[in-house]
Amino acid sequence: MVDTTLTPAASAAHAAAAGAARWRPAPHLCVAGLLLAGLALVPLFSLWLGQSFYVTLVSRIMILALAAVGLNLVMGYGALVSFGHALYIGVGAYVVGILSFHGIANGWVHLAVALVGGGALAALVGLVCLRAQGVAFIMITLAFAQMFYFLAVSLKAYGGDDGFAIAARSDFGVVDLNNSVTLYYVIFAALAGTLFCLHRLVHARFGMVLQGCRSNERRMRALGFPTGQVKLTAYVISALVCVLAGMLLANLTRFVSPSYMHWLLSGDLVVIVVLGGLGTLLGPVVGAVLWLVMEEALSSFHLTGGPLDELVRTHWLGVAGFVALVVALALKHGVYGALVARFEGRSS
Amino acid sequence: MTSLHVEGLVKRFGGLTATDNFKLDVRPGEIHALIGPNGAGKTTLINQLSGELQPDAGSILLDGAEIVHRPVQWRALNGIARSYQITSVFSEFTALQNVMLGVQGQCGGSFSFWQPVSRDRTLVEPALALLRQVGLADVAHRRVSSLAHGARRQLELAITMALKPKVMLLDEPMAGMSHQESQEMVALLRAIKGRYSIVLVEHDMDAVFALADRVTVMVYGRSIACGTPDAIRNHPEVRSAYLGDEEVVA
Amino acid sequence: MTASLLLTQLLNGFQLGVLLFLLSAGLTLVLGIMHVINLAHGTLFMMGAYFAATVFGWTDSFALAALAAVGGSLLLGLVIERVVIVHLYERDHLYQVLATFGVILIFNEIARYGWGTSPVFMAVPEMLSGTVDLFGLAYPAYRIAIIGVGLAVGAALYVVVHKTRVGMLIRAGATDAGMVSALGVNIRGLNAMVFAAGAALAGLAGLMAGPILSVQPGMGEPILILTLVVLITGGVGSIRGAVYGALIVGIVDTVGRAFLPNLMREVMERSTAQAAGPAIASMLIYLLMAAVLAVRPAGLFPVKHG
Numbered sequence: 001m002v003d004t005t006l007t008p009a010a011s012a013a014h015a016a017a018a019g020a021a022r023w024r025p026a027p028h029l030c031v032a033g034l035l036l037a038g039l040a041l042v043p044l045f046s047l048w049l050g051q052s053f054y055v056t057l058v059s060r061i062m063i064l065a066l067a068a069v070g071l072n073l074v075m076g077y078g079a080l081v082s083f084g085h086a087l088y089i090g091v092g093a094y095v096v097g098i099l100s101f102h103g104i105a106n107g108w109v110h111l112a113v114a115l116v117g118g119g120a121l122a123a124l125v126g127l128v129c130l131r132a133q134g135v136a137f138i139m140i141t142l143a144f145a146q147m148f149y150f151l152a153v154s155l156k157a158y159g160g161d162d163g164f165a166i167a168a169r170s171d172f173g174v175v176d177l178n179n180s181v182t183l184y185y186v187i188f189a190a191l192a193g194t195l196f197c198l199h200r201l202v203h204a205r206f207g208m209v210l211q212g213c214r215s216n217e218r219r220m221r222a223l224g225f226p227t228g229q230v231k232l233t234a235y236v237i238s239a240l241v242c243v244l245a246g247m248l249l250a251n252l253t254r255f256v257s258p259s260y261m262h263w264l265l266s267g268d269l270v271v272i273v274v275l276g277g278l279g280t281l282l283g284p285v286v287g288a289v290l291w292l293v294m295e296e297a298l299s300s301f302h303l304t305g306g307p308l309d310e311l312v313r314t315h316w317l318g319v320a321g322f323v324a325l326v327v328a329l330a331l332k333h334g335v336y337g338a339l340v341a342r343f344e345g346r347s348s
Numbered sequence: 349m350t351s352l353h354v355e356g357l358v359k360r361f362g363g364l365t366a367t368d369n370f371k372l373d374v375r376p377g378e379i380h381a382l383i384g385p386n387g388a389g390k391t392t393l394i395n396q397l398s399g400e401l402q403p404d405a406g407s408i409l410l411d412g413a414e415i416v417h418r419p420v421q422w423r424a425l426n427g428i429a430r431s432y433q434i435t436s437v438f439s440e441f442t443a444l445q446n447v448m449l450g451v452q453g454q455c456g457g458s459f460s461f462w463q464p465v466s467r468d469r470t471l472v473e474p475a476l477a478l479l480r481q482v483g484l485a486d487v488a489h490r491r492v493s494s495l496a497h498g499a500r501r502q503l504e505l506a507i508t509m510a511l512k513p514k515v516m517l518l519d520e521p522m523a524g525m526s527h528q529e530s531q532e533m534v535a536l537l538r539a540i541k542g543r544y545s546i547v548l549v550e551h552d553m554d555a556v557f558a559l560a561d562r563v564t565v566m567v568y569g570r571s572i573a574c575g576t577p578d579a580i581r582n583h584p585e586v587r588s589a590y591l592g593d594e595e596v597v598a
Numbered sequence: 599m600t601a602s603l604l605l606t607q608l609l610n611g612f613q614l615g616v617l618l619f620l621l622s623a624g625l626t627l628v629l630g631i632m633h634v635i636n637l638a639h640g641t642l643f644m645m646g647a648y649f650a651a652t653v654f655g656w657t658d659s660f661a662l663a664a665l666a667a668v669g670g671s672l673l674l675g676l677v678i679e680r681v682v683i684v685h686l687y688e689r690d691h692l693y694q695v696l697a698t699f700g701v702i703l704i705f706n707e708i709a710r711y712g713w714g715t716s717p718v719f720m721a722v723p724e725m726l727s728g729t730v731d732l733f734g735l736a737y738p739a740y741r742i743a744i745i746g747v748g749l750a751v752g753a754a755l756y757v758v759v760h761k762t763r764v765g766m767l768i769r770a771g772a773t774d775a776g777m778v779s780a781l782g783v784n785i786r787g788l789n790a791m792v793f794a795a796g797a798a799l800a801g802l803a804g805l806m807a808g809p810i811l812s813v814q815p816g817m818g819e820p821i822l823i824l825t826l827v828v829l830i831t832g833g834v835g836s837i838r839g840a841v842y843g844a845l846i847v848g849i850v851d852t853v854g855r856a857f858l859p860n861l862m863r864e865v866m867e868r869s870t871a872q873a874a875g876p877a878i879a880s881m882l883i884y885l886l887m888a889a890v891l892a893v894r895p896a897g898l899f900p901v902k903h904g
Contacts, residue, residue: 081692128888131895135635135691136834139826140891146823147884154877205452205460205468212449215438222398223453223511224424230458263819267699274696315711321703328697329685 028339068284070241076279079214084145090261092246097256107170122239152258163257277337286336349376350514357406368569384566398430427514444488447475450510498529615848616748620803622840624796630835637698640818646671646804651720660723667805675797709815720808833897854882
């Protein structure tokens with residue numbers, strides 16, 4: 001009876017305690033279950049309301065959640081703060097866009113090129129970035145993402161700064177992504193599948209080494225672990241998750257632009273992970289829901305009926321910045337993470 | 349059984365010579381204590397033996413083979429394990445997971461992505477055995493952050509042993525322990541004596557005389573004496589070096 | 599590629615380097631001594647530019663504009679330090695980055711609210727609007743002035759850091775902040791002062807950039823990222839690294855952008871060069887940074903820690 005979303009330590013502690021105590025449903029697990037169930041039911045809800053808007057909105061939320069889940073692997077479990085992960089979202093999107101532009105619409109080709117190309121790029125970038133220690137790592141990931149942003153902007157053939165539209169969504173043969181509900185469930189499957197795979201990874205040997213590096217890297221080296229290789233591998237895996245998110249984003253919006261790899265989006269990802277719960281599997285999903293719902297609420301603010309509404313609607317990004325500031329200063333474990341921490345506190 | 353031989357080791361930090369032509373000879377299977385006043389450079393020496401610090405000159409021979417240029421990971425995988433004076437464990441993990449990491453380090457396989465470690469017998473069983481050996485079996489599933497200092501020092505030793513080393517470098521394993529706890533640690537070390545070649549850095553003189561086959565005295569980075577505990581006890585230079593510090597004479 | 603063109607670009611690069619140095623010095627001191635990474639440093643630069651442009655627009659007095667820029671940024675820096683930064687000293691870099699990211703967003707919107715989205719125009723001051731004759735080249739006097747101010751500030755910083763007691767504390771703090779604090783120095787006061795000084799330098803850079811860059815919301819971030827490249831290349835926490843790093847980045851970026859596309863047109867066929875030239879030119883300093891990191895992971899002039 002090993003918990004799926006706790007950290008491995010709490011899992012072990014809980015498993016031991018569970019033998020002695022009566023099994024109580026963990027509150028955060030209930031939240032997790034409800035969240036996933038809720039996500040699965042959104043299209044039906046949307047259909048009932050006759051509003052396709054919610055399908056699009058929650059599709060976007062899930063894509064961002066997916067990217068944040070990827071970032072969480074290196075940031076939460078590996079303590080490598082990357083402020084440039086949106087780069088890989090851009091890579092995924094541009095692969096889909098450029099291949100479509102040149103007439104290659106086969107989704108499997110898109111996927112293969114994106115994963116192989118994105119993986120190679122991530123290995124190269126990761127290799128350079130990991131040379132830098134501590135705070136320099138953060139700075140260099142930001143700098144490199146910016147470099148590729150400039151590269152994307154300079155691609156005049158592909159729209160440059162404005163980006164370009166994609167004629168049709170990736171053709172996977174078995175599913176028709178042009179149906180928004182089908183696309184929604186493909187995104188949901190990608191998110192759920194990634195969560196499951198990362199859950200296995202985090203509890204496997206690799207995950208333990210990664211977390212060991214976060215906890216005490218000096219000791220890990222003294223125990224003979226190839227810490228550099230492990231960190232690079234984790235970085236590449238997390239990048240690939242973001243590449244997948246980018247592919248899905250291009251398909252959803254049918255648009256590709258350099259803004260997908262802008263450092264502001266990288267910053268959003270960092271906020272989302274911390275807001276939800278650093279180092280918990282579902283934290284980033286909760287964070288993405290909260291952050292994007294807040295964005296929507298702010299940009300269509302209509303509470304007071306006075307001039308304040310207009311102010312908030314125009315300058316919602318400033319309010320978002322204020323929230324990010326408060327999250328950084330005041331939030332210890334993130335919203336979902338706090339639930340997990342309280343449960344872990346009780347069981348150990 | 350493995351021998352460790354250090355010759356002419358030098359380490360300078362700017363104007364300070366921390367290790368000054370140091371010589372050490374550890375015979376196979378012996379417990380070789382390293383004592384000396386505070387600031388003598390003992391931990392710096394251990395760092396150089398483990399590979400975490402590169403000496404400026406000198407040689408380190410493991411069973412006759414030169415290893416002075418080998419990196420930390422290589423040494424850990426080829427027989428050298430060390431414990432830390434300031435406890436260096438993984439506080440967010442349980443005691444069991446800590447030792448399992450040590451076991452995992454020894455048998456490799458960091459790139460396994462699917463099988464949960466909690467169900468991996470090849471990691472769990474040796475780790476539990478080690479915990480039993482150091483007397484921590486009943487706190488196996490407790491988070492290390494909730495363990496007392498003495499228990500953490502025992503865990504420190506368990507992790508070091510998990511590497512199945514040939515040579516163990518123990519940096520003040522009894523640091524900060526109560527008298528009772530120290531005695532337990534001494535009993536433990538006596539039980540594993542002969543299985544490894546051990547360099548034991550310690551301030552606790554009772555422990556040193558109870559355990560050591562030979563003792564090297566280090567002062568200002570140099571080795572000023574080496575011999576059996578009795579010979580060291582009566583050595584005039586050692587007495588004067590310790591004047592004002594702990595009483596060496598029984 | 600004529601000699602005068604090369605000289606112009608070299609001088610432009612030097613001038614960019616000076617601006618980057620002013621920004622890097624502040625950022626590297628805050629990072630090196632207080633161990634705080636302040637992404638909102640570009641914001642202080644932007645606000646300095648806005649203060650300068652606004653006051654210059656009202657009064658036509660460059661002196662008053664300078665006072666507004668430097669003084670305003672200094673005050674803003676003090677406020678940010680007391681309200682935000684003070685909570686970040688002991689925290690993980692992740693939260694520092696997150697908090698200052700929030701500050702960036704807040705102030706970009708404040709700028710948008712106060713001045714609108716379109717760039718605010720700031721004219722080059724009258725007395726510096728001419729050109730100076732340098733080896734037969736007519737180079738804008740204003741840019742020469744920037745270089746001059748930069749060198750003067752650099753010299754002043756050198757004197758303060760190496761010849762005064764405060765500077766000694768700063769250098770000591772850069773090597774071992776904990777020890778300085780343990781010696782009874784008012785570390786909070788020192789921190790606030792260092793942060794405010796960095797803010798003032800950023801404001802000065804904003805003042806000088808006003809006439810030559812677009813003063814608009816978000817102008818601080820591209821400069822911030824260039825500053826980060828300087829820090830990584832030169833060495834975090836090192837003033838010498840900031841000096842040389844800034845000059846290298848400034849010159850390589852400017853000269854690269856000016857000449858690389860032409861160079862590539864000589865070597866490869868037109869259409870590829872047209873496409874690739876500007877792209878690679880804009881990537882040049884990042885590639886340089888990667889190359890430096892490959893050889894020297896701690897930067898070119900790293901601070902040696904005790």
